[in-house]
Amino acid sequence: MGKEGDRTDINLVPLEDSSSGDSSSDRPSRTDPYSTSTSTHTYNNLNNRASNYSYPQRPPGQVLHHQRYSYVDDTPGASPPGTPINGSGGSTPYGSLLPPRYASYGHTNEHSRSSSPFPPSQAPFQSQDTLRPLFPETSSTFFSKEWVKDGSIAQLHSRDDAEFWKGWKRKLFYLAPFLTGLSLALYWLYFALRITFIIAAQKARRTTFPLAWIFVAIEVSVAIPVMLQNFWTMFALKKRGRPKLRLIGxxxxxxxxxxxxxxxxxxxxxxxxxxxxxxxxxxxxxxxxxxxxxxxxxxxxxxxxxxxxxxxxxxxxxxxxxxxxxxxxxxxxxxxxxxxxxxxxxxxxxxxxxxxxxxxxxxxxxxxxxxxxxxxxxxxxxxxxxxxxxxxxxxxxxxxxxxxxxxxxxxxxxxxxxxxxxxxxxxxxxxxxxxxxxxxxxxxxxxxxxxxxxxxxxxxxxxxxxxxxxxPDDFGSHLKQRTRWAIGTVDTSLKLKFCLWGDKIKKMTFAQRASSFLYAFLSLFNILLVLSMFALPIVLIMGKPLVAYATIDQLKWLVRACFAALISNRLTECVLFIPAGYHTGQRGSRYQLWMSPYIALCLIRSFVLPKWLGGQTQAFKPTGSLKSTLNERDAQKRAPMWRRMWTIIVNYMGFFHIGYVYFTLIAVTMSSYQCFLKLTTRDIIICLVTHAFWPPLTFIIVCSSFWIPMTYAIDPPTVKDREELLERDPKTGIAHPNKKSKKIAFSGQSSWFEFELTFTTLYTTLILVASFFL
Missing domain, CATH: 3.90.550.10 (Spore Coat Polysaccharide Biosynthesis Protein SpsA; Chain A)
Structure with a gap:
């Protein structure tokens, strides 16, 4: 066995024992009526194999071959491998596809007698990256001296994701479930204190604090999608058992x-x-x-x-x-x-x-x-x-x-x-x-x-x-794609009763039902998320405290609980985003905010409004008429800035995002102005903290996220022509993406997002320190 990440721990799994079939399968065999060859038994009864299939481990110095679990000793001094073992021959159901002009290129060997339009040197495989090392005549350290017969499955690695990530990052990721559990516990502790102290304040002052309750609802609304997404990481320790396999021959x-x-x-x-x-x-x-x-x-x-x-x-x-x-x-x-x-x-x-x-x-x-x-x-x-x-x-x-x-x-x-x-x-x-x-x-x-x-x-x-x-290479196509996904997910869930009951899902496990319900709920939650975010500036502009408490000690404990929840969440994000990349995860969190109005609108039109009020099942449709494309990602052909901004603001309803940002900033300004009318510095600080500047400054993150469509219109990214992202074979015309194009390049926007997160974290820390001197 090689080290983690190497590709040398090879196990071979036989497709089927040719001597027998498993009659215990509860699914009938699907026989190909077009097959006339008796030598295609391996796949005519492909689905009758035993359901308790396992990956047999190869004893030291041996290679497992298809089809009778026969072992060939490849230790020094032993007979060289190479004796055919039950090679199947004959024609295939696709044999008649080959036109007469390719008959001279038929390739036959002791393992496969099916015709192929390729010359013998090319018939078995074309890829030189994954399969050539499997042949004994090829000198390669990829599989050392091991080789296999036709019709076998090679296990290249015990994990199929070994190519994506490994080493210390993978070990650190195992902390994600524990950090997620800690983060969720601290979040709910914080919300429990908020609710408890609001009730205490109402009893002490014999009044109600409706805006404080609304602000709690807003915080919970913004936090719930993150919590539900993170909930799945609690199962990150469950091993998939999905090896990296290759079909050979x-x-x-x-x-x-x-x-x-x-x-x-x-x-x-x-x-x-x-x-x-x-x-x-x-x-x-x-x-x-x-x-x-x-x-x-x-x-x-x-x-x-x-x-x-x-x-x-x-x-x-x-x-x-x-x-x-x-x-x-x-x-x-x-x-x-x-x-x-x-x-x-x-x-x-x-x-x-x-x-x-x-x-x-x-x-x-x-x-x-x-x-x-x-x-x-x-x-x-x-x-x-x-x-x-x-x-x-x-x-x-x-x-x-x-x-x-x-x-x-x-x-x-x-x-x-x-x-x-x-x-x-x-x-x-x-x-x-x-x-x-x-x-x-x-x-x-x-x-x-x-x-x-x-x-x-x-x-x-x-x-x-x-x-x-x-x-999609333009803003409108991106909106149409994502809203279509959301509508399709909700529509499927509605037709299947959210996968909670019904004949069509009666064999689903609890985890499968919970997953289907969760993703449909997250899509529908966009409606509540938009309503809660819109309530934020309304609450601020009314000038009432967003945080209610009975004593100054209760305020201190609220600040400390807020700090603990924020820091645990930051640590969880750093670990949780490791497989995808830290910046990818942060972009995803902001995407949920600025994209929510589009998804909410489409869901309401598709599932709530009747047709006579504009209801229709479709993805996002821009208003007005777009006479020509914006070409926003082509540095030479992109439309001028004024036209890009007009299209996104008017046709793609960016006016909602602009209105929300300016309304929120005005509400923050008015709320803060009232605080500066206080008599003492201590009262001014407490007023600011309990109104617009309650940590971790939620309005900054929300406004920054809602401004993304405008930053895109003003300064769209430049993408190279598609041909420049490919490596094309000049003879065959076959193209594959080059190595650089498969990775997302870093940009200044990622730096700005990180600055915001760092600033809000430091601000929360500063308020924590100040709580010990109030």
């Missing part, structure tokens, strides 16, 4: 890869298509099918030209009829699922999907597929969505790093992994059981994985960098 299942698109640039789609066609997977075992909902003549022509190079590439565009709902992406995917049954070879045993802009790595299928093969109840496995055009500083928090690196691994450990819409591979029989992709939802991916969990299937999150796409 040519004896592999068949896969239909759908590339869904609708109006995207042809060049963008073609980069995804080329990378999908160039998978290091036997070409006669997978198809790439472009599902074009935009009916682009240029894309159709380019795809058919590209099919001369990749004979397993197809173009499909479904018919749409006026007045007949087409159900967007879900309808497009279902069309593809039906269409493959009419194609040569029939439907594949698995289906995979890629968004139009998501460029897969060459080893994508071989990395995801093993997680489905080792467990017959695993319905879907999905890698993270990563991006290569995120602007410096990510001012709009468009990356999904916190969700990808913190939330999803914890959810996966609890058996609640979501389908995130691209890069996933799914069993056809699991889709058949739930009736294919559910229609009538803006979040068909979340709905699909939820229905699968409700039917008793499993889902997996494969924490490897296996695909890279693009974030």
């Amino acid at each position: 040519n004896d592999v299942p068949t896969v239909d890869i759908f590339v869904t698109c609708c109006g995207e640039d042809d060049d963008l789609v073609l980069d995804t298509v080329r990378a999908a066609c160039a998978q290091d997977y036997p070409q006669d075992k997978f198809r790439v099918i472009v599902l074009d909902d935009g009916k682009s003549a240029g894309l159709e022509r380019a795809t058919r030209d590209l099919a001369d190079t990749y004979p397993n590439l197809y173009y499909k565009s479904r018919p749409k009829f006026p007045g007949v709902p087409h159900h967007f992406k879900a309808g497009n995917l279902n069309y593809g699922l039906d269409e493959v049954h009419t194609m040569p070879g029939g439907a594949g045993q698995f289906m995979a999907a890629l968004d139009a802009d998501m460029i897969p790595e060459a080893h994508w299928i071989r990395a995801v597929m093993p997680h489905l093969l080792v467990d017959p109840k695993m319905a879907l496995a999905c890698p993270p969505q990563l991006f290569y055009n995120t602007p410096p500083g990510d001012p709009l928090c468009q990356s999904l790093d916190f969700f990808v690196h913190v939330c999803e691994p914890i959810k996966d450990a609890l058996g609640v992994a979501w389908c995130t819409g691209s890069g996933y591979i799914v069993r056809r029989e699991a889709l058949d059981e739930i009736g294919n992709f559910p229609l009538g939802s803006l979040a068909e991916d979340v709905a699909t994985s939820t229905l699968m969990l409700g039917a008793g299937w499993k889902t997996a999150f494969v924490h490897e960098p296996l695909q890279f796409g693009t974030v």
Whole structure:
């Protein structure tokens, strides 16, 4: 075994013992009616394997081979490995896909007798990064002297996230559950003191303090989303048990890869298509099918030209009829699922999907597929969505790093992994059981994985960098994307009764039900969050104390409790954000604030208002007419500042953010002015602290967050042309993001945010010290 982070601790898992099948599985076998070869037994009964599958440990000096758990001694002096063990041969269901012009390139060996359009030197694999070291003739220290046979699964590491983070950072992250528990306890202690002292003040002064109660409600409203997000970290100590696996050889299942698109640039789609066609997977075992909902003549022509190079590439565009709902992406995917049954070879045993802009790595299928093969109840496995055009500083928090690196691994450990819409591979029989992709939802991916969990299937999150796409390159597209996600999540939860009861989710575990309910609640909570934040300046402008207490000692204890809660929260954030990056986490916290009005508005229009009052189920729609794009991230083509500001203020309702910021600052000024009319310095300080300047200066963080759309309009980030972010093979045209583009560059905005946090923390510390001298 190698050190943590090395890639030398290899275990090999057999796909199936060829001598027998497990008849105890509670799911029937899905036989391919188009397969006529008796030698494809390994995958005809793929889903009848024992449910208690385990990863057998290889004894020292031995390598486990497929398919009879036979061991070959590779110790010095032993016979060299290389004897074929039950190699399967024959044709595959996709054998008829190969046109006659490629017949001369058929490749046959003792392990696989299926035809391939590649010459013998290229047939097994194309990736030189992950699979070449598995061959014995290759001199490499990657696997030392170990090698494997066709049809096996190699364990490259005991953790699939070893590439993302390791060492002291991983050990420090184990403190996150304890710090989160401490932070939550101190928060509620602080709120308990606030409530207790308000009651005491009312009894002592025989009056009520309604504004103090409102301010407590505001603080709780702002804190609840953070608390609920952090709640999941309490399970960070639960091990996922998700190793880093690779599927080896040519004896592999068949896969239909759908590339869904609708109006995207042809060049963008073609980069995804080329990378999908160039998978290091036997070409006669997978198809790439472009599902074009935009009916682009240029894309159709380019795809058919590209099919001369990749004979397993197809173009499909479904018919749409006026007045007949087409159900967007879900309808497009279902069309593809039906269409493959009419194609040569029939439907594949698995289906995979890629968004139009998501460029897969060459080893994508071989990395995801093993997680489905080792467990017959695993319905879907999905890698993270990563991006290569995120602007410096990510001012709009468009990356999904916190969700990808913190939330999803914890959810996966609890058996609640979501389908995130691209890069996933799914069993056809699991889709058949739930009736294919559910229609009538803006979040068909979340709905699909939820229905699968409700039917008793499993889902997996494969924490490897296996695909890279693009974030929306303008403010309006970003709003539309995120509001669509929120509406889709809430809509799915409403239709499934928040996953609390019903036949469609009857097999869900408690953790799965709690997760679905929590994320729907967080989306709906945006409505209450907006109302509570709007109440803050109203309370301030009335000039009444926000903090009520009966004695000066009670005020001191409130300050100390506030300080303890703040410091514990800062420490928790530093540790909790480690996997995603500290600055990513801070951007996410501010994003929840400034984005909440847009999400709240769309939710109200979608689920509260009737149609005659403007209600409609859709994502954010800008007001007015946008005659041309702003090109805000192109230094040469971007529209002038006045036009960018007008568009964001008027069309994208930035006037709400401006109004809120100025209203709050006016309220703070008026409240502070009244405090300076006090007679003594001590009274002035107490008045300021108990009114607008109660630590940790919440109004500063909220106003700064609400001003983000305006800073974006005034000084938008510059992003390089997409071609400059890619490394393209001049011969094949295949492109992958370069190393630099996969990371988010630092920006001055991150420094400003950190300054604010440091300032408010130091201010709270100063008030703590002052409390000992009051």
